[in-house]
Amino acid sequence: MKDGIGWMKLFFSKVFVLVLLSIFIQAGTAIPVMPFNFDEIKPQDLQDSYQPGVLLVRADGPAEDTASVLSSAHATIGARVLEDFSASGAPGLQLVALPEGMSVTDGVAYYSVKSGIQYAEPDYYRTSAIIPDDPDLWRQWGLVNTGQVYKEDFAPGTPGADIQAASAWNTTTNSDVIIAVLDSGVDYLHEDLADNIWTNPLTGTHGYDAITGTLEPMDLASHGTHCAGIIGAVGNNGKGGSGVNWNATILPVRFLNSFGTGTVSDEIEAILWAARNGAQIFSCSYGGSDFSQAEYEVIAGTEGLFICAAGNIGQDNDFEPHYPSSYDLDNIISVAATNAHDELASFSNFGKVSVDIGAPGADIYSTKHNIYKPDPVWRDSFETLNNWTIHGNWTLNTENFSSPPSSASGLVNNTVLNQTEPPVIISLKEPLDIFNLTEPIISYQLQMVGAYSTFYIEASNDNLTWKKLEYDTKPLTVLPWIYRECKIPSDMMNAPLYIRFGADGTFVMCFLDDITLSEGYGDLVETRYGYMDGTSMAAPFVSGMAGLMATYAPDVSYQTIKEAILKTADPIPNLANITVSGGRANLSAALAFLKKPEPEPDQISLYPGWNHVSITKRLKAGNDTAFDLFGQITNTSGHSVLKYAHANWTTVPAEEKIAPLSSYWIYSGESQNITPKSDPNQSGTYTRDMENGWNGFGVVGTGYESAKTNLIPLGDNWTYVIGYDAQSQMYDEPILRNGTGNQSDSRILVPWQGYWLYTTRNVTYQVTI
Numbered sequence: 001m002k003d004g005i006g007w008m009k010l011f012f013s014k015v016f017v018l019v020l021l022s023i024f025i026q027a028g029t030a031i032p033v034m035p036f037n038f039d040e041i042k043p044q045d046l047q048d049s050y051q052p053g054v055l056l057v058r059a060d061g062p063a064e065d066t067a068s069v070l071s072s073a074h075a076t077i078g079a080r081v082l083e084d085f086s087a088s089g090a091p092g093l094q095l096v097a098l099p100e101g102m103s104v105t106d107g108v109a110y111y112s113v114k115s116g117i118q119y120a121e122p123d124y125y126r127t128s129a130i131i132p133d134d135p136d137l138w139r140q141w142g143l144v145n146t147g148q149v150y151k152e153d154f155a156p157g158t159p160g161a162d163i164q165a166a167s168a169w170n171t172t173t174n175s176d177v178i179i180a181v182l183d184s185g186v187d188y189l190h191e192d193l194a195d196n197i198w199t200n201p202l203t204g205t206h207g208y209d210a211i212t213g214t215l216e217p218m219d220l221a222s223h224g225t226h227c228a229g230i231i232g233a234v235g236n237n238g239k240g241g242s243g244v245n246w247n248a249t250i251l252p253v254r255f256l257n258s259f260g261t262g263t264v265s266d267e268i269e270a271i272l273w274a275a276r277n278g279a280q281i282f283s284c285s286y287g288g289s290d291f292s293q294a295e296y297e298v299i300a301g302t303e304g305l306f307i308c309a310a311g312n313i314g315q316d317n318d319f320e321p322h323y324p325s326s327y328d329l330d331n332i333i334s335v336a337a338t339n340a341h342d343e344l345a346s347f348s349n350f351g352k353v354s355v356d357i358g359a360p361g362a363d364i365y366s367t368k369h370n371i372y373k374p375d376p377v378w379r380d381s382f383e384t385l386n387n388w389t390i391h392g393n394w395t396l397n398t399e400n401f402s403s404p405p406s407s408a409s410g411l412v413n414n415t416v417l418n419q420t421e422p423p424v425i426i427s428l429k430e431p432l433d434i435f436n437l438t439e440p441i442i443s444y445q446l447q448m449v450g451a452y453s454t455f456y457i458e459a460s461n462d463n464l465t466w467k468k469l470e471y472d473t474k475p476l477t478v479l480p481w482i483y484r485e486c487k488i489p490s491d492m493m494n495a496p497l498y499i500r501f502g503a504d505g506t507f508v509m510c511f512l513d514d515i516t517l518s519e520g521y522g523d524l525v526e527t528r529y530g531y532m533d534g535t536s537m538a539a540p541f542v543s544g545m546a547g548l549m550a551t552y553a554p555d556v557s558y559q560t561i562k563e564a565i566l567k568t569a570d571p572i573p574n575l576a577n578i579t580v581s582g583g584r585a586n587l588s589a590a591l592a593f594l595k596k597p598e599p600e601p602d603q604i605s606l607y608p609g610w611n612h613v614s615i616t617k618r619l620k621a622g623n624d625t626a627f628d629l630f631g632q633i634t635n636t637s638g639h640s641v642l643k644y645a646h647a648n649w650t651t652v653p654a655e656e657k658i659a660p661l662s663s664y665w666i667y668s669g670e671s672q673n674i675t676p677k678s679d680p681n682q683s684g685t686y687t688r689d690m691e692n693g694w695n696g697f698g699v700v701g702t703g704y705e706s707a708k709t710n711l712i713p714l715g716d717n718w719t720y721v722i723g724y725d726a727q728s729q730m731y732d733e734p735i736l737r738n739g740t741g742n743q744s745d746s747r748i749l750v751p752w753q754g755y756w757l758y759t760t761r762n763v764t765y766q767v768t769i
Contacts, residue, residue: 049290050122051263054082055107056294059092060118066092069116077102077110083265088272090298095123095265123263124290125473126256140241141340142230142360142541150340151363151531157340160738160745163359163541164570165244167588167744168548169235173246177550179231179543180279182270183224183286184260185209185217186252187369190225191527192233192240198251200277207252208277210269211262212489216439217252218521220485222369223260224252226532227285229367230540231547240529241365244544244587251279256286258484259455259472264292275302280550280558283543284308285536287322296327305558307543309535310336310349316578317351326354330559333546333566336575337361337538338584343574348535350578356566358575358584361538368528374441374518378432381514382408385426392424402445402481402513412508423454423504431463431496432517434488439520442469442499443485445513450477453505457486461495469499481511545587553594564593570708570746588746589706602702603675604752606633606668612724612754614663614698615676618684623677626664627654635669642666644696661688661765663696663754685768690714690759697721697757699749700767707735708745711757713765720758721749 057073059066063086074080074096083095098107104122111120141150145162149155178198188197188206197206200215207217219225232248233241253274255266267286274282284306299306308325310317317326317334325334334355337345339362344350348361380387381403385396393411401407410424434440448455456471470486488497503510542565549561568590569583576582604613619629630641631654641652642665652664686700699710707721716737723732736743749755 049288050104050124051265052104053098054123054265055096055098055104055111055120056123056265056292057094057096057111057120058090058118058294058297059116061092061116063091065116069114070094073111073114073117079107083269085268085272088269089275090268090272090294090301092118093268093294093298119293121293122290123265124288124292126262126264126267126286126288127260140365142364143242143244145340150365154363158342161338161340161342161584163244163545163584164586164588164744164746167746168591169246171588171591172548172552173235175232175245175248175547175551177280177547178249178251178278179245179281179283179547180251180253180270180274181224181228181231181283181540182253182255182267182274183219183227183283184221184256184258185219185224185254186228186250187219187225187367188217188252189524190229190367190370192237192367192529193225193228193250195234195237196232196243196245196248196250198249198277208254208270208273209487210253210255210266210273211257212487214487214490216487217254219252219254219369220258220487221256221260222528223256223285223532223536224254225369226364226366226530227283227536227540228252229529230364230537231283231544233367240367244541245548248544248547251277257470257472258486259470260286261472262286264295268294268298271298271302275304280304281543281546282306283540284324285534285539287311287325289320289322291321291323295324296329299324299327299332300329302331303558304331305546305561306332307539307546308332308334309539310334310351310355312337312347312534312536313349314347315349317349317354321354322349326351328354330562333357333542333562335359335361335535335539335542336579337533337535338572338575339363342570342572342584344578345533347533348538350575352578353580355578356580357542357569358572358579359538359541360584361535361541362533363531364533364537365529365531366537368530370524370528371526372521372523373525374443374516374520374522376516376518377437377440378517379514382406382512387429389427389429391426392422394424394426397511400447400511402447407445407511407513410503410508410510410512412503412505414506419506423502424508424510425500425502426512427500428498431498434493434497434517437493437519440488440493440497441485441518441520442488443483443514443516443518444501445481446479446484447481447511448477448479448503448509450503450508450510451475451506453477453503453508455503455508455510456501458500458502459488459492460498460500461492463498466500467492542585545585545590548587549590549594552591556594560594564590568593568706568746570706571712586706586746588744589748592706592746592748593704602678603673605671605673606666607671607726608668609726609729610724611666611668611726612663612696613666613752614696614754615658615660616699616702616751617676617678617682618660618686619658620677620679624657624659625654626652626656626658629658629674629676630664630666632674633666633668634672636667637669639667644694646691647693660686660700661698663698665754683769685766687764687766690757690763690765692759692761695757695759697755698753699751701769702751704748704750706746707749708737710749711737711745713767714759714763717761717763718757718759720756721745722756723750723753
């Protein structure tokens with residue numbers, strides 16, 4: 001071939017096909033891509049951030065020794081064991097009730113110096129990472145964002161500012177991995193979730209409630225149901241929206257109460273139960289500011305991937321950690337929230353080191369807990385206070401009530417410096433009879449305004465020892481009338497049940513009405529969907545991605561799944577230098593990453609007919625001409641090597657230097673591989689001037705990156721990329737900048753393959769390796 005005779009014949013039919021395609025695409029440039037400032041509130045030092053009267057204590061050493069070490073330490077002060085996690089997978093760890101009069105601080109000090117005790121710590125609160133919003137139906141921009149109006153009275157979104165789900169669904173919609181939703185429970189009866197809810201084959205139940213110790217994980221708050229819908233609302237069923245996973249297996253595990261508050265001890269129980277029942281992905285839309293050694297160890301010791309919300313107070317987690325998302329563990333992905341314009345949501349936490357990635361989290365539409373009409377067994381609407389024993393300032397209020405004629409109104413009026421006024425407590429005089437109830441539910445209507453306030457419901461079987469059923473602690477509370485429900489723990493269901501309500505704080509005014517005991521949840525009244533905001537919503541997007549990816553590539557490790565999610569994130573300027581990846585999650589690219597070929601010796605595979613190829617690496621000097629590389633072809637059928645430059649086709653001379661960023665058309669009469677001789681040193685800057693219009697193009701480097709990532713050096717100055725399938729001798733479907741579905745710019749540009757690249761102006765492509 002070196003004499004040039006074999007380089008002269010043009011393949012005009014292929015040129016004609018290219019011209020027709022060029023005309024078609026250019027003519028179709030309009031192709032459719034198919035009264036308080038809560039943001040400023042932060043936790044205050046005046047609030048305890050842990051459950052009073054209890055500790056998490058862990059003994060060190062062999063299992064046979066830890067029991068005696070713990071027993072001896074407890075006996076000295078009269079502490080008692082509330083729960084032992086040893087048999088559940090956390091050996092030597094116990095939840096301990098301190099003796100009356102001993103503070104949590106003193107308890108930690110006592111256990112910390114005892115021989116054989118590894119650590120003792122408070123049972124910290126964990127709260128959901130949600131910013132409430134009124135439900136409003138429209139579209140799911142986080143999955144597919146074509147620039148549509150996704151919510152009434154809102155501006156349209158930005159095209160492509162989504163996780164590229166439409167393109168990914170062309171690859172797979174199936175998932176058989178169990179995804180645990182550690183949250184406020186899940187409404188497993190919801191029409192758009194029921195088919196994707198895990199079911200215990202022996203009991204027919206659908207999860208676990210770590211608060212009550214029962215196999216009844218029904219959501220009473222909507223938070224967990226909303227998260228579950230983002231992960232796995234049933235797809236393609238003509239109802240509601242779709243989850244990231246069309247066919248997910250969602251395991252509801254409840255440890256947050258209806259106020260979105262839970263404890264680390266209940267969280268640990270939830271994690272261990274879910275792990276024993278096969279969970280491999282753990283969706284964690286909650287957190288707090290206190291480090292917990294127990295929480296850290298249990299997460300570190302649990303096989304699987306934990307997807308954690310980064311938090312919602314707009315802080316830098318590198319300086320003010322948020323747990324569990326800030327634990328430096330290989331099996332945690334910390335997720336910030338983005339909006340429909342690929343910007344960090346105004347409320348979202350961030351962190352260059354501690355927050356891994358962004359995902360949609362503002363104005364997210366999903367499933368919500370349905371409205372049911374329960375069967376009342378007993379009710380008190382506060383016509384009088386005769387059924388109740390009052391402690392503190394309680395009165396009947398005939399002006400503000402949920403149902404006439406009145407409500408019970410409690411008032412605590414302290415100051416920051418003077419906290420002498422006692423809490424208000426209202427206790428039912430006679431116990432409730434729950435012997436014959438299988439699913440007793442206590443419901444009530446609550447309205448509350450408070451500063452540094454606590455509200456709780458407690459139950460007792462003897463009117464002496466009380467157990468919290470629900471509680472909420474906040475620096476600022478402004479609740480309109482709201483319907484709340486709580487469940488009865490399994491160990492309290494076989495005796496008469498006393499209940500009481502209490503409130504405390506610097507200032508608290510609360511109103512109670514319609515206290516009701518019911519059997520079960522009752523009949524369906526309304527199926528609900530709606531919008532919510534928060535990193536609580538962002539984390540489930542990534543949880544759904546992880547579940548889909550683990551099924552798509554079942555042999556890869558969870559570390560590889562994490563690597564794929566982070567490495568294939570779409571670069572977002574607003575997330576640069578404030579997250580590890582600097583980008584927003586891209587499901588389509590992450591799936592492609594998992595299936596990328598293993599690195600092979602440098603070679604270009606040719607098929608019979610025309611092949612569009614590029615040079616991915618700089619060739620070694622002396623082996624870098626057209627003849628050195630393409631002269632290896634054994635049968636060209638007399639065709640020349642062609643390239644397209646300056647809007648013209650030219651024949652490539654045998655002596656021309658072959659370089660990266662250009663592409664070449666070559667003909668092979670048979671299947672064969674040719675081997676470039678690459679320079680061992682590939683570092684340096686690669687530059688090419690692109691002309692307005694069509695350019696032959698190839699990527700630099702053997703990484704399998706998306707078109708969007710590869711073409712960052714061009715900014716917004718490109719429109720189309722078109723590959724050529726030499727096996728079928730047909731062009732691929734075009735890739736569009738900000739495209740979705742099959743035309744998404746998250747599609748991978750393959751090394752050694754040539755592409756047509758359309759630029760909208762003369763521009764220089766430059767990349768440094």
